[in-house]
Amino acid sequence: MPELRKDWLTGRSVIIAENRALRPNEFSAVTANASTTAAYAANCYFCAGHEAGTPPAVYEQTDEQGHWRVRVIPNKFPAVTLEVDNVGGSLKPAFGAHEVIVESSRHIDRTTSLSVRELANVLEAYAARLRHWREYGQLAYGLVFKNQGPRAGASIAHLHSQLIALPMVPPAVEAEAHRAEAAFSKRSTCPYCAVIDEERAQASRIVMDQDGFTAFCPYASVQPHEVWLMPANHWASFENSMDDDTRPRLAAVLHAVIARLEAVTPSTSYNMLIRTAPWRAGVEDWSHWRIELLPRTNPIAGFELATGIFINAVAPEHAAQQLRPV
Ligand SMILES: [Zn+2]
Numbered sequence: 417m418p419e420l421r422k423d424w425l426t427g428r429s430v431i432i433a434e435n436r437a438l439r440p441n442e443f444s445a446v447t448a449n450a451s452t453t454a455a456y457a458a459n460c461y462f463c464a465g466h467e468a469g470t471p472p473a474v475y476e477q478t479d480e481q482g483h484w485r486v487r488v489i490p491n492k493f494p495a496v497t498l499e500v501d502n503v504g505g506s507l508k509p510a511f512g513a514h515e516v517i518v519e520s521s522r523h524i525d526r527t528t529s530l531s532v533r534e535l536a537n538v539l540e541a542y543a544a545r546l547r548h549w550r551e552y553g554q555l556a557y558g559l560v561f562k563n564q565g566p567r568a569g570a571s572i573a574h575l576h577s578q579l580i581a582l583p584m585v586p587p588a589v590e591a592e593a594h595r596a597e598a599a600f601s602k603r604s605t606c607p608y609c610a611v612i613d614e615e616r617a618q619a620s621r622i623v624m625d626q627d628g629f630t631a632f633c634p635y636a637s638v639q640p641h642e643v644w645l646m647p648a649n650h651w652a653s654f655e656n657s658m659d660d661d662t663r664p665r666l667a668a669v670l671h672a673v674i675a676r677l678e679a680v681t682p683s684t685s686y687n688m689l690i691r692t693a694p695w696r697a698g699v700e701d702w703s704h705w706r707i708e709l710l711p712r713t714n715p716i717a718g719f720e721l722a723t724g725i726f727i728n729a730v731a732p733e734h735a736a737q738q739l740r741p742v
């Protein structure tokens with residue numbers, strides 16, 4: 417029977433309706449699409465040697481030979497812009513920063529084509545750019561996200577992420593922040609730490625729990641095989657947590673979880689969201705960063721658009737069972 421689940425913290429509603437799809441164990445037979453791994457692609461602006469085709473880098477990590485390994489550039493087609501000085505009339509500019517993080521100089525299209533060490537370098541770039549925009553002073557919130565694969569909205573195959581920093585905390589993030597703050601003032605404990613404790617005790621939705629990171633399929637997963645990855649320590653800010661000790665541990669767990677997702681889901685298109693604390697004082701007690709992995713096997717259709725209620729055909733308990741390393 418379809419079950420309505422509501423996550424009180426995020427405010428998301430989902431209908432778990434396993435009757436609407438293939439049974440979960442039928443997914444495992446479907447193999448992933450062929451991936452792209454090449455040293456270089458002739459017409460790709462993100463490949464090494466084609467830097468002139470993009471705006472100049474605002475951040476680069478280089479190897480011992482001086483070649484870049486992670487490169488951050490302003491988005492050529494930004495959704496928001498810092499250049500709002502000469503705008504007149506009634507036009508209200510969308511203010512903010514929009515950057516592209518090119519994750520490798522090689523022409524690869526999957527996170528798992530990076531080594532764990534390379535993924536740790538990418539995490540360092542995310543943290544550095546988030547810190548940069550937080551210190552910029554006029555922005556209130558930064559989101560790092562990755563759209564991997566055409567069904568997740570990617571238009572360029574070469575592995576990259578994006579950062580958008582906004583002058584306000586977006587409504588959905590603010591609404592969750594208010595619920596978290598209210599929960600904290602009631603119980604004097606971080607509600608996300610409580611979620612991790614509950615998931616660990618319950619165990620059925622845990623995917624991986626190692627090296628200080630817990631990955632699980634949330635109770636009200638809106639997408640089949642949705643995974644949240646959270647630090648077991650109470651850490652509010654992603655960008656402040658990424659020290660030399662933490663980065664490689666997170667990279668190893670994240671790499672392993674994404675590899676399981678690629679093995680289990682028929683399509684490897686997914687969105688990855690890094691949800692860090694809003695850039696203001698007083699949020700440390702009840703903010704707790706997380707990475708969301710949202711495989712896009714389910715198109716967002718009319719019902720979802722009209723109601724904000726998602727229909728998910730794979731119960732998170734079944735999803736976690738499939739995703740756990742064998
Ligand atoms: Zn390329």
Ligand SMILES: [Zn+2]
Nearest residue numbers: 606609650704
């Ligand atoms: Zn916490």
